Amino acid sequence: MTEAVRTRGLFKRFGQQVAVSGIDLVVPRGSFTGLVGPNGAGKTTTLSMITGLLRPDGGLIEIDGHNVWADPVSVKSRIGVLPEGLRLFERLSGRELLLYNGQLRGIPLDEVGRRADELLRVMDLVDAQDKLVVDYSTGMRKKIGLAAALLHNPSVLFLDEPFEGVDPVSANTLTEVLRRFTASGSTVVFSSHVMDLVERLCDWVSVMDRGRIVAQGPLDDVRGERTLNEAFLDLVGARGNGDEGLSWLGSATA
Amino acid sequence: MTQSIDMTTATGAEAMGTRATVALFVRLKLRLIRGNLRGDLAKQLGFVFSCLAAGVVAVLGFVLFAVLRLAPADIARDVGIVVFTVVAIGWIFVPLMAFGLDETLDPARLTLFPLTTRQLVAGMFAASAAGPWPIASLVMLSGGVVALASGPGGVLIGLPAVLLQFAFCLVVSRAVTTALSGALRSRRGRDLLTVGVVFFIVLTQIPGLIINRGLPGDPRELLAATAGVLRWSPPGLAAHAIADGGLAGVAEIVVLAVVVAVLAWLWIVALRRALVTPDSSYQGGAVRRSRMGSFLPGGMLGAVVAKELKYARREPRGRMNWLVAVVVSAILMFSLRGRLDADGPALVIGPIALAALMMGMQAANSFGIDGRSLWMNAVAFATVRDVRTDLAGRHLAYAIVALPLLAVLSVFAAVTGGDPWLAVAATATGWGVMGVALGVGAMVSVLLPYTFPERLNAFSGAAPGQGGQAFAATFAAMTGTAVLVLPVVVPVMFGLSVWAVVAVPYGLAVAWGGRRLAALIGYRRIPDILAAVSRPT
Structure with a gap:
C-alpha cells in the first residue's frame, strides 16, 4: 500500500458535457504531485470529487486505502483542502478562521490556539491576524487558506491553483511550507498550469486534457529530454500556432 | 459568451x-x-x-x-x-x-x-x-x-x-x-x-x-x-x-x-x-478578540455558535435581518392596537408570535449566509452527527439573540396592552413559535437552500436564477411554521393563557425533531447544498 490517492474510472458529467471521463489517477505516498492541464481539462472537478465536495457519477476514490464516499470518517480527518477560488469565511479574522476550523475538526481549543499562532508566524500573517479575511489580499488569503488546511495535520493535502495570483514573496513562503510538509513523508497534490513551478517543485506529475489523464508518472519520465512545458504542449497537442487567420491583427494595416 | x-463585432459606436x-x-x-x-x-x-x-x-x-x-x-x-x-x-x-x-x-x-x-x-x-x-x-x-x-x-x-x-x-x-x-x-x-x-x-x-x-x-x-x-x-x-x-x-x-x-x-x-467610479475598497481595521468563547460550550458546537454570533454582528445581511424583525414586530404591535373589535390577549400574543416567526425565518436558509465558504464545514463533516451539531450551533446562536428580544417585546406588548401578567404567556408562546420556526427552518435549509448575493445587490435578493427557489423556500418555511404553531398559539390567543406552558416544550420538540431529520437528509445532500449556496452572484 504505497498510494496516497488512487481513483478508478472516476467519471463526472454536467448535462451533456463530460468533465472527467473515467480517469485512473495515482499519487504515491510522500510525493509532491502536480496535476497539470489546460483550462477546462477537469482538474478542479477531479479535486472536488476526491475531496468529497462534488459527488462523482461513477468510479472509485481511495485515499490511504479508504473509500472517500463510503468511509468519509476515516478520509476527512486525513485530508486538508484548499479549494479553487478564495472561498473563506470573510467576516472572521484570520486567527478566528483558524480557531473555527480547528474546533470543527475537534481539536481542543488551547491546542488549536498554539498551532494557529505558529502557523500565523510561519505564514507571516501575525500583523494581519486580527483583521477580517474580507480585507486580505490574494496572497494573504492563499496563505491563511493553507494554514487552515494544515491545522489538523493531514496526511494528504489537496490544493487547487494555490499559486494563482500570489506575489513572489508569498509564493516563496507557500513553497517552503509545502516542501517541509512533504519532506516529513506527507503528500501534496496541487493543480496548476504554471509548468516552471511544477517542474521546480514536483517529483510526480499527472497531465490531464479534456477529462482524461494523458500522462502520469515521475517527473523525469513524463518530460523525458525536454522541458515539462514542451512535453506538456506535445501531450495536449498545441492547438493552432497563430499562422492562419488573424491577418488583420498587428500594426501593419493595409 | x-x-x-x-x-464586440459591432465595434463602432455608430454601427448599431x-x-x-x-x-x-x-x-x-x-x-x-x-x-x-x-x-x-x-x-x-x-x-x-x-x-x-x-x-x-x-x-x-x-x-x-x-x-x-x-x-x-x-x-x-x-x-x-x-x-x-x-x-x-x-x-x-x-x-x-x-x-x-x-x-x-x-x-x-x-x-x-x-x-x-x-x-x-x-x-x-x-x-x-x-x-x-x-x-x-x-x-x-x-x-x-x-x-x-x-x-x-x-x-x-x-x-x-x-x-x-x-x-x-x-x-x-x-x-x-x-x-x-x-x-x-x-x-x-x-x-x-x-x-x-x-x-x-x-x-x-x-x-x-x-x-x-x-x-x-x-x-x-x-x-x-x-x-x-x-x-x-x-x-x-x-x-x-x-x-x-x-x-x-x-x-x-x-x-x-x-x-x-x-x-x-x-x-x-x-x-x-x-x-x-471604482469599487470603493475598504481598509478594514482590526477586530477585537472576543471573550465570547469562555461562555460557550467547547468543540464544534461552540465554534459554530461563536461564528454565527460574529456573523450576526459583522455581516450587514445578518444585522439587517434582526433589525427588520424587531422593527416590523414593533410596528405590528402599534398598528394592531387601534382596532376596537379585537380583544385583549390576541393583541399581545399575535404580534409576539409574528415577531418570533419573522426572527425564525432567518433559519430557513441557514447555510446561505455561509455561501461559498461552506466547503470548510463540508470537508470537516464526516458523520450525520456533525451536521446535527452544526445545525444545533446555528439554532443556539439564533436563540441567544432571539429569546431575550422576544421577552423584551412581550413585556412591552403586555404592559402597553394593559395586562402585564400576559407577558409571561406571550414570552412562552413567542419562544415556542421560535422553536417551531427553527425546526421547520432546518428542514427547509437542507431541502431548498439558495445563495444570498455577496453584496446586498440592488437587483436581487437571491443569486440570478434562484429567485423562484428563494420564494419557494420562504413560502415553505412560513406555511410550515404557521401550520405547526396553530395548536399552541390559537388557545392562548383566545384567552387560555395557561396553555402557553405547552409552547416551550412543543417548540423544543419540533426544533429537535427538525434538526434530527434535517441532519439525516442534509448529510446526504452536502454536495448539493454546497452547490446551491455557492452560485456566482
Missing part, C-alpha cells in the same frame, strides 16, 4: 442603431434567463412558479382594477391615482429589497463594451422591460384604462399614459438602483441601505398607524385628500389624464413625458458616474 461576441441595441439587449436578457435555467430542474420549477405568480398578479390586478369602473367616477379616479402611485413606489423599492423579482443586467459588466451611454440606456431600459414581472405590471396598469376612461378621448390618452407610467416606473427604478449601486459596493453603503430599508418599512406603516389611531373624518374624504395630493405626482398625472380624457389630460401626459425624459437623463448621469 456568444452575446459578448455579438457586441437604437433599435438594434434594444433588440440585442432583449435577446441578451432572454438568453441570460434561459442560460440560468439550463439543466437545473429546481430553478426551472422556480422560474415556472415565478411566471405563474406574475401571471396571477397580472390577471387579478387587471380585473380588480377594471372592476373599479363600476364605482362612481370620482372615487374611481382617486383610487386610480393612489394605485398608480403605489405601483411606482413599489418599482422603486421592491428591486432594492425583495428576492429575485427583477433579474436585470448589472451595468458594471458592460463597462468595457464600446457602447455610447445612449445605447446603453436604451438597451438597459429594454432589458428591464423584458421579463414576467415588468409585463405583469404593464398588464395591471392597463386595467387603469378600463377603469378610468370615460370616453374615446380617455382611451386615446389612456394608452400613451399607461405606457408612460410604465416607462416612469422602469426609469425611476433603474435610476435609483444605478445611483445606489456605487454606494452598495462599499460596506458603509450597505449599512446605510440597511437603515434605509427599515426606514422605508416604517414609512409604509405610517398611513396604517394614522388610520388605526382613529380616522379624521370618513374614508372617502381621506381618499379624496390623499388623491388630491398624489394627483400632482407623475403617476397621479397619468391616472388623472386617463380619467380626464380632454385637453387637460393631453397636457398632463406631456408633462409626464417630460418628467420621464428628465429622469432618463438623470439616469444617464448616474450610469456614467457608476461606470467609471
